[in-house]
Amino acid sequence: MYGMVNQAIEQMVCETHGEAAWEKIKEMAGIDVDVFISNEGYPDDYTYRLVAAASELSQTPANDILEAFGEHWVLRTALEGYGELMHAGGSNLKEFLVNLPNFHTRVVMIYPKLQPPSFDVSDVTEQSLLLHYHTHRDGLAHFVVGLVRGLGKMFKTPATITQQASRAEGADHDIFKVTW
Template sequence: MYGVVNKSIEDLIITNFGKEKWENIKSRSGIDVDFFISSEAYDDSITFKLAQAAAEEMQMSIEEVLVAFGEWWIVKTTSEKYPGLMSAGGVNLKEFLLNLPVFHNRVMLIYPKLTPPEFKLSHIEENSVHLHYYSARQGLQEFVRGLLQGIGKLYNTPVGIELLENRQQGNTHDVFKINW
């Protein structure tokens, strides 16, 4: 993952819990990096170690950490660092979700070494959609849940998110039902 992801985790922790808490998490993770460079690619294991250390330090489940980070990623990181990219996604939640399958094509212009997930939509209704999430990375469905919650907050639209199918149960991908 790119450094911007790890930097965002750092920003989330420092903003909400202080620099000392971040230093404790970094120490607990065993990661020996003084600072993350946003445009540099880092091994995925660094991000997962930081998330696990945050869960331990904060006495939260890893799922809770991933949801919180997903929301933060949308509401703070991407909205502040890439406002043009986010506003190009659509004028409301439904439009953003309908454009999500091509969203990472634009992101890859900024981060060419990105290994993006793939999103497909089905069961498109007036107030709901099924989002199919495909990724080479395991265990990030709660991060995606947080992203979806963050997108709802971005558009001031309460969302309900139900995980209908997941890879941990032997499926090829995760399927979320999102309603608003």
Template sequence: MYGMIHQAARDLAVAHLGEAEWERLVETSGLNGRHFIGFEYYSDAETMRIVGLIADRLGCSMAETFYLFGRTWIDFAGTSAYGRVLCMAGGDLETFISNLDRMHASIKSNMPKASLPGFEVVESRDGAIHVLYRSEREGLAPFVHGILSAVAERFGERVTIDYEARPGGALFVLARQPVNA
């Protein structure tokens, strides 16, 4: 994955561990500045190794770490060169999700090697949005879970989010909580 993802993982680690602990982790695990170049492309194995090192140090599972990572991704992306892209993606949760593929496609010109996810709103009724997430990768549903929960908060929506695996991805259900719950 592109180094931008590594940079966001580093920010997450520094926020939880502090700068000194992060420096120690970098020194003891063979990481260095070359692993954190935004427009450099790295193998998924390398990305998973970095997230795995952070997970170990946090004492969290990979799934928990990807969830935490997803929670902070929007803030990271929002302050990156792509902040503007986020603002253009829609003014409410469902529109935003419907625009995600277009949004990712718009970064593809700068990141041609990216393998980007697909999101499709397959149903929306009774206060619940059903979203099909498709990916060529395994294990990133918790990342999506974290991002969607942060995005819902951005739009002032209180939702509970569940998902189950589907071939090539996962089906997410975002259910709005009753106002007086």
């Protein structure tokens, strides 16, 4: 993944637990990188190892870290760094989610080697929809939960996200019901 992902983890850790915790996490993860470069590619494995080490150090389940990271990604990384792009995605939660299938197409213009996930929506009503998440990566469903929660906060529309199908449990892909 692009270095900006690991940079965002660094920012979240440093803000919540301080720089010493970040250095410790890199050491526990066996990652000898001083500074991540945002538009350079790194093995996905680095990101997974950083999340696992953060989980171990803070005695917090990895899924909780992924959810917190999803919120951080939307509210800090995306809104502060790519505000225009985020606002172009929609003017309310429903609109943003309905447009989500196209979102990374624009991100690819900035990061041409992006390997983005793909999203679909179905069963759209005034209060809810089903969000379908496809990826070649494992273990990131809780990141999506945090992302959607972050979008709910961005639009001041608290959202409930429940997983209706799980690839980890044999389903074809992850499906989330989002209600607001």
